[in-house]
Structures are given as structure tokens and as C-alpha cells.
Amino acid sequence: MARPTMSGTKPVAASTTKRMSGAQALIECLHRAGVDVMFGHPGGAALPLYDALYDAQQIRHVLVRHEQVAAHAAVGYHRVTGKVGVCMATSGPGATNLLTGITDAMMDSAGIVAITGQVSTLAIGTDAFQEADVMGMSMPVTKHNCLVQTAADLPRMVLQCFMIAGIGRPGPVLVDIPRDIAQTETEFEFPEQVTLRSGKVPPAVPSPNQITAAAALLSQASRPIVYAGGGVISSNAAGELAAFARKARVPVTTTLMGKGGFPETDPLSLGMLGMHGTAYANHAINAADIILAVGVRFDDRVTGRLKDFAPQARFIHIDIDPAEIGKNKPAHVPIVGDAREALRVLTAQVTPPECEPWHRQIAEWKERYPLRYRQEGDVIKPQFAIDEIYRATKGQAIVATDVGQHQMWAAQFYLTTQPRMWVTSGGLGAMGFGFPASLGAQMGRPDAVVCAIVGDGGFQMTMQDLATAVEYELPIKIYIINNKSLGMVRQWQQLFYRERYSHVWLRNPDFAKLAEAFGAVGITARRPEDVTPAIERSLQVTDRPCVVDIMCDPYENCYPMIPSGQSIKEMIVEGK
């Protein structure tokens, strides 16, 4: 079996031996792994690492104000570039602050490497100052983690971490480096390439028999649908998915993580499915007879009550991770492999099924249940604000969102047409993710218009890093969908907890003034007519972040909605 290899992007000598400190060896590894941007925060145990970084001219280290931001930014960077994101922190509190970001990366399969300083080898286990069992804590939330125990292991271990983070289903990898190992000078041997055991390498080519079975099933379908997720993005399979869908004329619904995997402006697109997905996507998937599931994990936010999800369907499930196949729903045709390759072969073999009635049915659903809102009166509707952002940016911006109502409205109304333009925290649903992720995205794509669409609650979890965005002159547009509350929690309290609004109302700061205090531009939009000019103005700012505080209707709810653990039958299409 082929063994994956990884060599540096720079021309470096093969297996070289050099005398240097462990920290310098780490930097050498980062060069070899092609790292040019990283996010981090120094501290005691990380001092030797940062000392070595002082001389690393080719690596741009972004000094964040809180380590959580470093991890989220690394995810944002990975999402938009496809490269492994890197974050670094010191031992103890530095490392624990990374954990939320690392967990987010695990849930959403983002390839990042987290480097943590650790107390000296001899002090480990003594409850030393700023010591934390980072290995133990990060174990369940990483794809792999390791502690460098001897200096000689460092180059191989670090290079292997980069490889593991990016290969197959991407994920976070943590490497813990004790201070003494970083400091000690010794002879280091840098392997020309690192390898993984063959069993750890996902199969590149999917089983031809399974592909044939899938093609046969799809060719006879009368109500087929593609259910595409984040795996389509990770495997760079958007082009192949579009080719398949257009050839077979099969409608496509994408998950929250799969947004951008298929152009939402395409007539075959059904938009997002699931709890807050479009009613037509949910109707379609539940009526489907053949479902081609690509790079998805049948998350409960998509399926609702599992036994009632797509009850008449047979599933073809393509995933690079065999553990996902059959985890929640049995797959009739399991295909383990790279989505891009699988879709390419499948497209060649598929015969477009005869399903005109199905397309007519879908058109009728689209007609009957469009996503809509009414902007009237003096209060700004949040959907209107997002619509205006979409219009002003011509749908071409990279959008990072936080978590909550605004995230769902952004997913519904900011149509995404290309992969790696949509950055969100799906599985973990980590409030505080959006703005830091936009920071990473802008570092990765300096040329792009990057918008963070956030709520007033989530933004306050990580807004201190406006300082970082100002310092690095990042022209991020931060649109606060401000409903003076934790809107999604409030919506649930209204619908399911008898309107007992327990601890959801926020007395917020003046975000525009706050932005100005940080050295960013601050704008407030209070009335519907303020929204468009405010967004237009924000797009003119090119040398610093711009915060647009959009005061929205605090009682607007996010629909459609399939209540948690229920099915299409319980879907609430529109509010009263």
C-alpha cells in the first residue's frame, strides 16, 4: 500500500543533521511543513519556543490576546486556505485556553496543529507552576496528541503531527513540548519524509464494486437527492459534485459545514437542510428514495429523530472515515474513500434517472415554502441585514459566523457559491468562534473581503482581539446582529419554556464606541434605512477592522425550525 509522504515546500537537504536547540528544531520543522502564518501567545514554558521564533523571518506569528482566539483563528485559516492552521500557547492556562478551539476543530474536522509549551521533563507530575496535564485533557478532543519526551524524537514527531492533521479526514493534533527539551542543544536529524503505518492511511481509490452498485442504484432512482457535507470541502470535491449533480440532474442539499460545496444559486440547489434548513430541503430529503450522502455524519441537527429521518430512503454513503459509515444510519452502499475521486468515478458511470415528477414536486415545494421575511416598520429585521450584506458584497465575501440565530440566518440568506468561503462552528457550536475565525481567514486570504457575522452575545466572548485585528491592520468587517439577547436561547425559552426568559437579556456596551477605543472603525445602524449605508461604509475601510452594530428586532425567531429530536412532521415553517 502506498505510504503518504510529506516533504517541505522549500528545497531543503534530505536527511540532515544539525546542532541546535529543540526550539530551533521546531522552527525548522515548521519551515519544512510550509508554515508561514501561526497564531499564538507566549508564556513561561514557551519562552524557549518564542526565543527561537524571534529569528524565524519567514513565519508570521500573530500575537493574539487570548489563546482561544489562536485556536479559532487557526481553524479559520485552515478553512479558507486548505492548509494546516497552527496555534501555539504556553503550558497550563495557555494550553487550557486552546481547548475550546481544539474541540471545535475536532467536531468540524479542521486540520490544525496546536503546539503547547510544557514544564520541564523533571517537573512533570509535580504540580509545578503552570503545569497542566495537557496530554490527558486534549486526548478526547484531538485526532492525535503527543508529548515530546526526548529531543531526538522532536523533528519526526512534529512533522508527523502536520501530516496527521491534514491527511484523510482532517483534525486537530497537539504536540506538547517540555521546556528543557526546547532549550537543550543537541544534534537533530531531520527526516526527509515521515510516514504513517499503512493502516492509518485512508484508501485513495474507492472500491469499484461499490461505485458500480451506487451508480446502478442512482440510475434507477425516482426521487434521488445528494446530501453533501463538510467532506466535500475538505476533499476539494466541489467541482466533481457539481459535475455529478448536473449530469445526473439530482438536487443537492448541503449541511451547515457543506455550504459552498455546491453553488446555492444553482437551480438544483435546495440550500441547507436540518433543524433550520429550508422547508423544501427537508421535505425533499424525507421523501427521497435514494440519498447520496457525501462527507456527512448524519448529525442530529440534520436528522432530528433518527428513525423518522428519510424513512423511505436507501443510502449511498461516501466518507473517507470508515467510522462514520453506519454510525447513525445504516448505509446500503458504503463507499470508503476520497469524495473527490468517488464522485469523479461515479459521474462517469451514472445514467441520469428519469424523475421529472420529482423535479416538479421540488419546484412546488420551493414555491410553497420560500425562505422569507417582511422588513416593515422601524425595526431592522436580522434577515434583512444579512440580505443587505449579501447584496453589498455581491455574495463574494468570505463569511465567518458565530453561533446562534444570526448563524442560521446567515446560512439561509448569505448564499455561498464557492468552497472555502464559509467558516462556522457547526458541531461544537462554540460561541466566540466567529470573529477569531475571521481573523484567521483574513490572514490566510489577505486579498479577500472577510466578514464576521456575529451576535452580540458571542462577540463579547472574544471581542478583546479587536486589538489584534487593529494591530495587524486586518480590514475585517464585523457585523453584529444585535438583538440585545442570547437570541437562540431566548427563542427556545419562548417556544419550549413558556416564555420564561431566564438570563438571556444583555445590557450591552456601545459596540461602535468600543471599536473606536480599540482603534477600529465603529458604526451603528438603528433603523432599516441605516443598514445599507452602514454596510457600504464598512466596505470602504481597508486598513483596519470595522464594527457595524446593527440593532435588530429582539423578538425575531429563526424559522423554519424542526424542534430538537423531532421530525419533518413537527416542522414549524413560519412564525405567527
Add this chain to the structure above:
Amino acid sequence: MSTSVLDALAGARGTAQRSMKHTISVLVDNSPGVLMKVAGLFRRRGYNIHSLAVGVTEQPTVSRMIITVEGQPEILEQIIKQLNKLIEVIKVNDVTGFSTVDRELALIKLNATPATRMEIMEICNVFRANVVDLTEKTMTLEVTGRSDKIDAILSLVQKYGIREMVRTGQVTLVRGTQPT
């Protein structure tokens, strides 16, 4: 037998109606934290570890874990798939139903007086257990065999009063040339 330490790892899904005992062999790199990673997967998916024995193999860099578990087959399948993804895991094999040699060792410290010694020795003879320590008040037995044999001797000597006991957990190899 109650293995409360290992049972404490179980979640809500631990006891199932369709549960069945499985023996799983896991070959792992001899690296720090790997035991915790493997055990953590069982805990996270709510699966009871019945017994777990770890030791080095014929290759010094490789350890073998023999894990006996009970629970629903779907969850176990999921755990095996997840185990296979761990970088340190070399091979996972569910050897349930294979022709295997299974052994477990137990040390059982009993209350024993001169009056009851002979009786206990008789039980030892039947089970081919060894008396490995003897004092005025106690007697310690060493017994090796399949886990059900150990359960059987335990049920017989219980009435003398078990002061302390330790079991190694089951170790298993597949018979013949087939690798475990």
C-alpha cells in the same frame, strides 16, 4: 463478579438487552498515554470494560491489550472503528468466537484457621490452585484458568471469608498459526 473500577467507566448506554461478551485484542505502540486513549474510547461510547490486561509482546516496542467487554454490537463496532483510527493502535481484532486459549490469574487471600485449612486445600486440588502464602489466620491461593473457572472457585471459597483478592484480567491468544 463486580469490577466496579472498570464499571465506573461506563455511561448510560452501558447495559444493554442484546449485550454479549466480547474479547478484543489490541496491539499498540508502547508509548505513554496509549492505555488512556484506548480506555477513553470505551468510556466515551458508554461501553463497559469487563477486564483489561496489558503487557509487552515479542516485540519490545509493541504491547498487547486484551479487553473483555459486554454491550451492544453496534456500539462495539463503532468503538473498534474508532480504535483503528488511533495512531498508536497497530491492530484491533475481535476474537470472540475464535478458537482461543484464554487464561486469567487470581490471588485470593482467605480467612483460614487450622480447622478449615484442609477443606480449602481440597478445593485447591480440584481447581489445581496453589497455596502461595499461609499464616495463622490467612491462606493465599493462586489460581489460573479461564475466567469462569476463577468465578467457580471464588463461589466455593467465599464462605471462609475473602479478605482480599486480585485478578489479572483475561489474556488470550488464538490457537494455531492464525495471529491473534
